[in-house]
Amino acid sequence: MSEIAQPFAPRVSASLVRVANTPAARRIAAVLVLILAWELAAILQNNPIMLPRFSATVLAAIDAIRSDNIVGAVWVSLSVLLKGYAIALAVTLALVAAAAVNGFARDMLQMLTAMLNPLPAIALLPLALLWFGLGETSIIFVLCHAVVWPLSLAALTGFDTVPPTQRLVGRNYGLSGPKFLALILIPAALPSLLSGLKIGWAFAWRTLIAAELVFGVTSGSGGLGWFIFRNRNDLLTDKVFAGLATVIAIGLLVEILVFRTIEQRTVRRWGMAR
DSSP states (O other), X not given: OHHHHHHHHHHHXXXXXXXXXXXXXXXXXXXXXXXXXXXXXXXXXXXXXXXXXXXXXXXXXXXHHHHSOHHHHHHHHHHHHHHHHHXXXXXXXHHHHHHHHOHXXXXXXXXXXXXXXXXXXXXXXXXXXXXXXXXXXXXXXXXXXXXXXXXXXXXXXHHHTSOHHXXXXXXXXXXXXXXXXXXXXXXXXXHHHHHHHHHHHHHHHHHHHHHHHHHOEETTEEOHHHHHHHHHHTTOHHHHHHHHHHHHHHHHHXXXXXXXXXXXXXXXXXXXXX
């Protein structure tokens, strides 16, 4: 029995080492370290209004799901976010397509990107409320601003890095205009485009939460930012942290399930990225 167990033990140890070295295991370890640091800091702080414990935040999140309709708040926020993100993608596609085939349009887009990309989207919320009134349209407007310019910048940068050889191949096949954009420029610039999509999503998500914190209710329903703001006014800090953790969790899920999946099936599979 011992002779069988001796070679088995090193194999088990090697398997554990391989599992521990996987990206998923490292990410889980990082999350556990952060949770432990949070719990210890809360114990040392000993003031649940300033910093609730992680265990108290989990219980508050469960209570918010049961009685405070945090799921409905998440749905309201995500529905507005998806509308704004989709509109921003359509606007960006039109702008970048024009810039790819016309020099004047390209110069105009570069100038607009340089002017408007540094402008915080939330700074436009007062103007949006003045122009579009109290409603979903105002938030969608600032969401579009948050997405269009960083995504346009990423697309233009990606197109500039397309090798001349690939451009010549497209020209030799008689491609021009939208076909040249779709078959040559976009596939070659896909790593930059995916990076721009991720940055645009992050900007839109945090802009939405900030807008809901300022603006409050969207179309008669409170979103996740309003949930955080309302519980902060009631000094329910554990539920505030539960709302913040929900924002982080949704961001991680979109990154892992959507963008990383697309990246694995495209740029990594094609050898365009490590």
